[in-house]
Amino acid sequence: MNLLDYLVPFALALGLLILVHELGHYLVARWCGVKVLRFSIGFGKPLLVRRAGRDGTEWALAAFPLGGYVKMLDEREGPVAPAELHRSFNRQSVYRRFAIVAAGPIANFLLAIALYWGLFVAGTDELRPRLALSDTPAIAQAAGVRDGDLVVSVDEEPVRSWQDLRWVLLQHALDNRELVLKVRTLEEVEAFRRLDLRGIAIDEGDADLIARIGLKPWRPHIPAVIGKISEEGAAARAGLQSGDEVIAIDGLEIEAWSDLVLAVRQASGRSLPFEVERDGAVLTFQVTPDEASENGERIGRIGVGVAEPAPGGISMFGEVRYGVVEGLVKAVRQTWETSVLSLKMIGRMFTGEVSWKNLSGPVTIADYAGQTAQLGLSHYLKFVALISISLGVLNLLPIPVLDGGHLLYYTVEIIKGGPIPERIMEIGQQIGLVLLVMLMAFAFYNDINRLISG
Numbered sequence: 001m002n003l004l005d006y007l008v009p010f011a012l013a014l015g016l017l018i019l020v021h022e023l024g025h026y027l028v029a030r031w032c033g034v035k036v037l038r039f040s041i042g043f044g045k046p047l048l049v050r051r052a053g054r055d056g057t058e059w060a061l062a063a064f065p066l067g068g069y070v071k072m073l074d075e076r077e078g079p080v081a082p083a084e085l086h087r088s089f090n091r092q093s094v095y096r097r098f099a100i101v102a103a104g105p106i107a108n109f110l111l112a113i114a115l116y117w118g119l120f121v122a123g124t125d126e127l128r129p130r131l132a133l134s135d136t137p138a139i140a141q142a143a144g145v146r147d148g149d150l151v152v153s154v155d156e157e158p159v160r161s162w163q164d165l166r167w168v169l170l171q172h173a174l175d176n177r178e179l180v181l182k183v184r185t186l187e188e189v190e191a192f193r194r195l196d197l198r199g200i201a202i203d204e205g206d207a208d209l210i211a212r213i214g215l216k217p218w219r220p221h222i223p224a225v226i227g228k229i230s231e232e233g234a235a236a237r238a239g240l241q242s243g244d245e246v247i248a249i250d251g252l253e254i255e256a257w258s259d260l261v262l263a264v265r266q267a268s269g270r271s272l273p274f275e276v277e278r279d280g281a282v283l284t285f286q287v288t289p290d291e292a293s294e295n296g297e298r299i300g301r302i303g304v305g306v307a308e309p310a311p312g313g314i315s316m317f318g319e320v321r322y323g324v325v326e327g328l329v330k331a332v333r334q335t336w337e338t339s340v341l342s343l344k345m346i347g348r349m350f351t352g353e354v355s356w357k358n359l360s361g362p363v364t365i366a367d368y369a370g371q372t373a374q375l376g377l378s379h380y381l382k383f384v385a386l387i388s389i390s391l392g393v394l395n396l397l398p399i400p401v402l403d404g405g406h407l408l409y410y411t412v413e414i415i416k417g418g419p420i421p422e423r424i425m426e427i428g429q430q431i432g433l434v435l436l437v438m439l440m441a442f443a444f445y446n447d448i449n450r451l452i453s454g
Helices: 004-031 082-087 095-123 137-144 160-174 210-211 235-239 257-263 325-352 362-375 376-394 403-416 423-451
Strands: 036-052 057-072 124-127 132-133 151-155 176-182 188-195 216-217 226-229 245-249 272-278 279-288 290-294 295-299 305-306 317-320
Touching: 004 057, 004 095, 004 176, 004 376, 082 160, 082 403, 095 317, 095 325, 095 403, 124 160, 132 137, 132 272, 137 210, 137 403, 151 160, 151 245, 160 290, 160 325, 188 305, 245 257, 257 295, 325 376, 362 376, 376 403, 403 423
Parallel strands: none
Antiparallel strands: 036 057, 124 317, 132 216, 151 176, 176 188, 226 305, 245 272, 272 279, 290 295
16 A cells, blocks of 8 residues: 555545534534634645635635634624624624534534444445454453354344444443353354453553454355466466365465465565366466565465355355444444543543553554555445544543533533633633643654554
């Protein structure tokens, strides 16, 4: 992947999220009768400006793209004509100001719900939640997990995909509790596995959560039988054919398709003797893998795909689809649970229970944008939904400068029956700006550290 493969998906996602967030502020402001002077995607000097609407609102694209704003008529920022005082933001009731400010984060949550809903109703191919024991299976073994167990539910909550399973386990690990997996074995027998997650720490510096539990996705035995062959690939040039079963490469026995892939990846540009079985006879071919690049690593490829599995076998993947109403309920629930989990993680960062290494900045987000885009549209849209939720949660934090800080001011104003003094708000803004800069600096530090450490 080149740099554009990361930057383009990142820019599209970021642009959409900022646009939706600011549209939330804009639409509610207009609904409340407030005059909008400028709608900007990005901060700093405007690169493109267009006036539109009866109020001559400026629609701008600015130089620094990590954010945006909606500038409204406000006496605190300049003189306002007497005829337009009623359209000034500061002249609105505290409840209207509250609604205008809250509309941005709410728009991000609504976008996430819409994206999840569309994906759930359209249906996606998902990895089934079928388990295998990893190399360090202590916790999973103690629970009685066996290779091939298909998880049906966790504490009576239905599980339909590997992603569902990861999500539920993460939530329970944060609560440090024991849970019960209902599984269906390879022999189609229902069983229960009691998984003890007490003492499991959520820390970015450690291995993946599921790996620490002692689990990994189950994979059926896939024989090294060649399926589709690229006409321009090294396999075709060497004389290999569809249906050939590779039994040895460079003198090493090949038992499964994964063995073939590993041998080829490690031999870029080096001639390899392939022993294959074809129509009952064993033949030998010299195959020189072509050089390719993957995440900056030089690998070998021969231009072949695995043969289709025999009918009746156990598939690793399955389509997950929901009805319109069921999909909407699940989308709302997914958005709510993700928001709550995000707040829990933030809270535990401050208490020291979760490492600050989990905090990510734009570099890591761009990395994931590129990776999910390569995996397919459904993965990319799930990523956009997740970042939209994160943006909504972040903006609701009670930090001055952010939407949540303003909402805190308005809440105090409602309780005390009058506005907070301007001087206190100014000091709060300065403190909030310092906190925000510190968070951004720490996020950038984590990004750079991840790049250096790989």
